[in-house]
Amino acid sequence: MNTATLTKLDVTQVRADFPILETVVNGRPLVYLDNGATSQKPLSVIRSQDDYYRSSNANVHRGVHHLSQIATRQFDLAREKVRVLLNARHAHEVIFTAGCTASINLVVQAWGRLNVKAGDEILVSTMEHHSNIVSWQLLAEQVGATVRPIPITDEGEIELDTYRSMLSERTKVVGIVHVSNSLGTVNPVKQMIEWAHAVGAVVLVDGAQAAPHMRIDVQAVDADFYTLSCHKMFAPTGIGVLYGKESLLDEMPPYQGGGDMINTVSFNGTTYAKLPFKFEAGTPNIAGVIGLGAAVDYLASIGQQLSKGDTATMAENLDAAFAWIEHHEAGLTKYGMKALADIPGVRLTGTSPHKAGILAFTLDVVHPHDIGTVLDSQGIAIRAGHHCCMPLMTRLGVPATARASLALYNTREEIDRLVSAVEIVREMFT
Amino acid sequence: MNTATLTKLDVTQVRADFPILETVVNGRPLVYLDNGATSQKPLSVIRSQDDYYRSSNANVHRGVHHLSQIATRQFDLAREKVRVLLNARHAHEVIFTAGCTASINLVVQAWGRLNVKAGDEILVSTMEHHSNIVSWQLLAEQVGATVRPIPITDEGEIELDTYRSMLSERTKVVGIVHVSNSLGTVNPVKQMIEWAHAVGAVVLVDGAQAAPHMRIDVQAVDADFYTLSCHKMFAPTGIGVLYGKESLLDEMPPYQGGGDMINTVSFNGTTYAKLPFKFEAGTPNIAGVIGLGAAVDYLASIGQQLSKGDTATMAENLDAAFAWIEHHEAGLTKYGMKALADIPGVRLTGTSPHKAGILAFTLDVVHPHDIGTVLDSQGIAIRAGHHCCMPLMTRLGVPATARASLALYNTREEIDRLVSAVEIVREMFT
Amino acid sequence: MSVELRELYQEVILDHNKHPRNRGKLEEPTNSAEGHNPLCGDNVTVYVHTKEGRVEGISFEGSGCAISTASASMMTEAIKGKTLAEIEAMFREFQKMVTATGEAEEHPDFGDLEVLAGVREYPVRIKCATLPWHTLHAALQGAEAKVSTE
């Protein structure tokens, strides 16, 4: 997509879709730069919840009545939309869960207990979020396997050669974050998967921080499992996605027992439902799933404003939307990195050229926690802490970092306010 | 509470709080009698979602910024409200999950794997929902234990003598539904728990269908674990509660690994957070939890309209609310049971005098599925099927039943419409 | 009663429901299969006797709603004596008929089966109508298959 097309959409139009961005905090207009923790929601997603509860709330799948049919139709449509978002082969490879953490734990337990044995190795990178470490540690303890960290460079990239040399027949599974929530690094998952497959290992890609920023294609990278944290990608809280290859999901036992995941139940033996239901025990987060559908629609609508209009498919609209988002956010990231680096005492954490959405840093004499509080007093929301990446903090030799994380609605003016607020912090503490 | 006080609140006032009840289905005002599947939501709960996403959406617990602080405060308040609802001793005994099914599976895996060994017995009643059967079957298969069904009578009550005789040293755990979703039977859980404790067994009470209908007191019945399905009790979808005794929860290993459930993480070993966080890995369903808080507030507000007003505590208001609800629903149940029984060919399923919220039946020549479709054409939403209770259906000797399930906003006029519609069905098919 | 509901529960359907044809177990089936709809609990077993590529005998058993019972009953009448290829084609046509979103087309061979077109207005009931056909299909594929419409 050429630049002329990309300029057809201005960020102020996007901002108008997010009501919360009007908020005033401590007397200043809110600058929301905590998108890595959770994104804000467009009006269409907020309305989808309201509409659902006012006019079609009912349990799905089992009801012959009117409301249940409407709810079921919307619910099923959302699955197809997510299939398009991920370019999965089949809609039934899309499993709805309670969140990215739940998705990862599902794989770890249902796939892991079947396939990981004593003596086997599980590789996860040093920059993983706790969800992609602790869940494997729990499994490793249960079955007697080992979790080995894949080292990273000072710039915050995977040490690819080391990774390759760590792969062996003992490697049963690799857990790798697509985009690091602490560094912003975009990892070369396609290459990493190819190498892992060569030794017969399965790869789980944690896409929590990728999905809001880039077009995903699970088939192109050949991911075995791919997980989403939907509240980080403009959808409601309490909903996640697990994509898994049909063949892998088919062989896995159920993770949880309950309604909807069975075929027949008796005290003499129970048989399980087909995909995706086998892994969706109990009443799902119906409103959340419908809101997720609305979030994908919202992303597609961004693309529609840029592309040929009504004749474009949802996939094409998503292509266009993410072209715009990547372009917009790359500009902000470059601009912000430069401006922050110019502040004396600032150390940027995560300086890979392959980066998306994250501006993380430390400031010599000031603890990130204090940075966060002072910025908040200026109406600027960032996050300070270990970002659920303690092993990474240890590797970086810092107790914590300050992290500004972007979304499609952020602006240069907001980056400017961030930068001058950090300068104020510096003055205050020196 | 005396009848004079109870009549201070009319059901029409309650109905006005639920916007969806205005819906017209197939040209007739909606009669929503599928509350056992999911309840409708009062305006205050719907608004809580809207407000949250428009003015305080942020991730909880880890943020120093304004929005995160507001979200965290509302989130924490909800936990305290649920503590009052259940009369738990401590707020940290209240764990938020993705649903009742998730709550049960958490206990089964985290408590069960620690405590249930080969040769042990797990007792669950024949009237359990699949979630309280299949989850235990999965565990039993993993550890080599046995799941034994507690038989029931033709009226749909637990065979108490048989139950007592089944209890032994081998019994490690008993799973029992507080109120059956298919029969409406209110089980004598206090007595059953006392007997189970006498042999050293732990008891999980599935309170999914109790919470919308009656005041719960986990300490009075001495439940070890108690689970709620919040979407069935006027809260949003995608949220459940697990109550567990502190001592039991403390000894259990985590169920899922991820953010928020840790103290420190390293590749040399990880330590876990305290209750309740140990069992709340990942970003919770923040909007859902806040909506659950709003649902408890709503119930309390019902009580406030009946009681002394502003000076009453939330617990007192809930007492009053459930006195009204029980009185109101008992009237409807009695009225409906009689009217349905008068229709030739109708067989009521679940005729225990201890009953809450459920009117289930079969009609000689007509399959429940056809009843459901014909009723829907009259704007009446009921459920037809096995209600996730296949073993119960087998016991009753029916493939399925038709189930009308009540909530506080249902009326006699709605029961009248149900009854005359069933009469139409009968004529149609004979 | 609405027009759609009358379309769904036409006299012919109610009649097949009350008096199902070819119900029971076939003496010496060459093929059979069991079908199950876990959402509503309907289940059906279809028995067939094939000879030289033709279905010479067919029957069904099971419990289900009026739609699935009538569909099974009518199916047994419609396919008796037909070749496997003809049945395969009918199966596909039937699926199209009950899911078509546009106007109904005429299906020369269908006879009574046409009346089941009414289910297309009732998405959750479509599986009731197709369950016997899926089960027949499985039976003819050989293998003592278990079919589930979920």
Added chain:
Amino acid sequence: MSVELRELYQEVILDHNKHPRNRGKLEEPTNSAEGHNPLCGDNVTVYVHTKEGRVEGISFEGSGCAISTASASMMTEAIKGKTLAEIEAMFREFQKMVTATGEAEEHPDFGDLEVLAGVREYPVRIKCATLPWHTLHAALQGAEAKVSTE
């Protein structure tokens, strides 16, 4: 800068943060404990030397924000020479001070510690201020305890 923020980061606090008193490891501690705030990663170790019911020596180590560092630093100054009972009472008073929702009261013994009252406007920062105190408390209870403010 807002009034509340100025209240939070008073000169005294910034000074203690820049030049923490009694930082380092005590030579021969009789008691010590490690404290940790998993939410923000602050951690502190408190070493004490007690003799005849009095704290004769105290120091701390660790990494944390300005609030927790200043709080630890001021705490070490305030309690040196105090009896265990006095310290216990101060701990309780301190907790009250930083969480009080009404007007601040005067605390005769507190001296500089008073300046930490500003955190009460910052709910998430209260734990930063109390972490050193909880850790001290644990150290004095004996046992090489690990404290976590979660």
